[in-house]
Amino acid sequence: MDCIPCMMRQIVDAARRAKADEGAQRRILTGACELLARGLNNEEMTVAVCRDLNRLVVEETSVEEPYRDIKERHIKEALTLYPRLKERVVNSPDRLLAALKTAAAGNVLDIFIDVEARVQDVEGILKQEFALCCLEEFRQQLSQSTDILILADNAGETVFDRILIEELGKKNVVYAVKDSPIANDATLRDARESGLEEVATLISAGCSTAGTLLADCSEEFRRLFSEADIVLSKGMGNYEALSESSRPIFFLLKAKCQPVADDIGVPLGKLVFARQEDIGK
Amino acid sequence: MDCIPCMMRQIVDAARRAKADEGAQRRILTGACELLARGLNNEEMTVAVCRDLNRLVVEETSVEEPYRDIKERHIKEALTLYPRLKERVVNSPDRLLAALKTAAAGNVLDIFIDVEARVQDVEGILKQEFALCCLEEFRQQLSQSTDILILADNAGETVFDRILIEELGKKNVVYAVKDSPIANDATLRDARESGLEEVATLISAGCSTAGTLLADCSEEFRRLFSEADIVLSKGMGNYEALSESSRPIFFLLKAKCQPVADDIGVPLGKLVFARQEDIGK
Numbered sequence: 001m002d003c004i005p006c007m008m009r010q011i012v013d014a015a016r017r018a019k020a021d022e023g024a025q026r027r028i029l030t031g032a033c034e035l036l037a038r039g040l041n042n043e044e045m046t047v048a049v050c051r052d053l054n055r056l057v058v059e060e061t062s063v064e065e066p067y068r069d070i071k072e073r074h075i076k077e078a079l080t081l082y083p084r085l086k087e088r089v090v091n092s093p094d095r096l097l098a099a100l101k102t103a104a105a106g107n108v109l110d111i112f113i114d115v116e117a118r119v120q121d122v123e124g125i126l127k128q129e130f131a132l133c134c135l136e137e138f139r140q141q142l143s144q145s146t147d148i149l150i151l152a153d154n155a156g157e158t159v160f161d162r163i164l165i166e167e168l169g170k171k172n173v174v175y176a177v178k179d180s181p182i183a184n185d186a187t188l189r190d191a192r193e194s195g196l197e198e199v200a201t202l203i204s205a206g207c208s209t210a211g212t213l214l215a216d217c218s219e220e221f222r223r224l225f226s227e228a229d230i231v232l233s234k235g236m237g238n239y240e241a242l243s244e245s246s247r248p249i250f251f252l253l254k255a256k257c258q259p260v261a262d263d264i265g266v267p268l269g270k271l272v273f274a275r276q277e278d279i280g281k
Numbered sequence: 282m283d284c285i286p287c288m289m290r291q292i293v294d295a296a297r298r299a300k301a302d303e304g305a306q307r308r309i310l311t312g313a314c315e316l317l318a319r320g321l322n323n324e325e326m327t328v329a330v331c332r333d334l335n336r337l338v339v340e341e342t343s344v345e346e347p348y349r350d351i352k353e354r355h356i357k358e359a360l361t362l363y364p365r366l367k368e369r370v371v372n373s374p375d376r377l378l379a380a381l382k383t384a385a386a387g388n389v390l391d392i393f394i395d396v397e398a399r400v401q402d403v404e405g406i407l408k409q410e411f412a413l414c415c416l417e418e419f420r421q422q423l424s425q426s427t428d429i430l431i432l433a434d435n436a437g438e439t440v441f442d443r444i445l446i447e448e449l450g451k452k453n454v455v456y457a458v459k460d461s462p463i464a465n466d467a468t469l470r471d472a473r474e475s476g477l478e479e480v481a482t483l484i485s486a487g488c489s490t491a492g493t494l495l496a497d498c499s500e501e502f503r504r505l506f507s508e509a510d511i512v513l514s515k516g517m518g519n520y521e522a523l524s525e526s527s528r529p530i531f532f533l534l535k536a537k538c539q540p541v542a543d544d545i546g547v548p549l550g551k552l553v554f555a556r557q558e559d560i561g562k
Contacts, residue, residue, distance in 0.1 A: 005289035033318035040311045
């Protein structure tokens with residue numbers, strides 16, 4: 001139930017950032033209410049409804065990327081943090097664990113949740129333990145794998161993901177981002193600005209939804225998704241879109257809202273590294 | 282714009298408190314989206330839309346008063362505070378000002394805003410100055426008036442209003458509450474439990490809207506409203522419903538949300554005691 005007011009809050013924020021005038025605001029909000037009603041009636045996925053809500057803002061304001069400036073700021077902040085975070089991982093007794101935790105903590109760079117949480121909080125988050133942790137399963141599978149597909153989440157967080165990719169060893173890593181801007185999700189431009197091109201093959205998943213909605217994705221992505229030795233999914237949007245998937249996935253995220261925390265079965269705010277079978281137990 | 286997600290949040294909270302089952306939740310949320318879209322299209326008043334949203338919850342759950350327990354707790358807490366607040370007013374250099382401030386501070390007892398703010402915060406609020414204050418106009422009109430109509434806001438706050446009524450001198454005070462439960466607004470039962478019967482004539486305004494919507498009110502109330510020497514309106518809901526009224530009104534409230542603070546022209550969180558002509562300047 002809490003998703004509905006939250007989505008409404010997000011669309012109001014997007015409309016304001018896109019500088020919608022009064023008429024556009026009214027049309028966006030009215031359209032948003034109608035889309036939410038339709039979504040509820042048809043039991044549509046949250047990420048699909050969010051996609052349509054964001055399209056409304058683009059249609060009414062012609063602003064393609066209301067969060068451009070925030071994404072750039074987050075990437076810049078994250079790049080400033082990079083050397084310190086990298087050093088921390090390199091000096092950790094378990095570098096892979098430390099890198100996974102860093103990538104999960106990157107999830108704090110979010111426009112909607114934890115608005116007060118800034119990069120200063122990352123250090124605090126890194127001291128947390130994973131509420132669910134499938135590190136040994138991951139380590140074992142990693143040792144037998146070549147092709148790793150990572151599903152990106154937010155811009156800025158991308159920089160944190162670089163640190164993880166650098167700890168995966170010599171693998172073919174494909175880093176999949178959103179096709180066109182949706183909220184603060186990373187696009188190819190954001191991934192490049194984050195320096196990800198140096199450590200992974202960057203691709204667009206083909207979709208422009210807050211979570212990787214397979215039905216919206218490109219043929220190429222779907223093939224990669226089914227053939228990769230390991231799929232590592234970042235963030236809540238991807239979790240929402242893929243948690244029922246039949247292919248094994250490693251989900252790495254911070255449980256930033258109560259509905260997702262409840263669904264996973266962890267307290268709000270915890271870091272999670274888990275497979276489908278570890279969840280909700 | 283911010284009113285829409287806020288109303289949605291309130292209706293989710295009401296549905297949860299009324300223990301709506303999954304089917305009822307879906308119907309309430311879908312209906313809420315449709316009502317909000319209609320309200321936006323028809324430029325309906327926020328308080329009218331809230332009334333219809335709350336009706337949805339009652340219809341779907343048969344729970345007439347989802348906030349019964351919270352209202353009772355707030356009244357109980359306020360009654361515990363009463364002696365200390367009363368003493369504070371009695372020992373003030375300007376008792377009327379202190380009583381007005383106490384009545385405005387009572388607005389902190391709200392389920393929706395300041396959820397963390399408990400009665401302990403009242404002392405802090407009492408140290409605030411009014412951001413807008415028409416005390417001298419009020420004092421002067423009071424000296425020439427007999428019939429005072431007070432429009433109540435939330436249950437609990439009612440106890441704080443008693444302190445104000447006791448400082449008005451020997452007047453005919455009519456204290457108007459909501460007809461049937463709407464959110465945590467005071468009803469006759471709440472006013473009686475707050476001890477208001479001892480200091481004022483209690484009436485139902487006839488409406489069941491979060492603000493006193495004249496079109497929904499009883500004939501008797503509308504007569505009182507137009508004939509009273511002074512109308513004192515408590516809280517944001519009444520301000521929203523009546524700020525465009527042609528009859529002079531004294532508005533006493535805490536500006537608890539940004540849209541109302543912006544409309545009045547004061548910073549968020551400030552106490553306000555103002556007439557229509559003082560506002561938005």
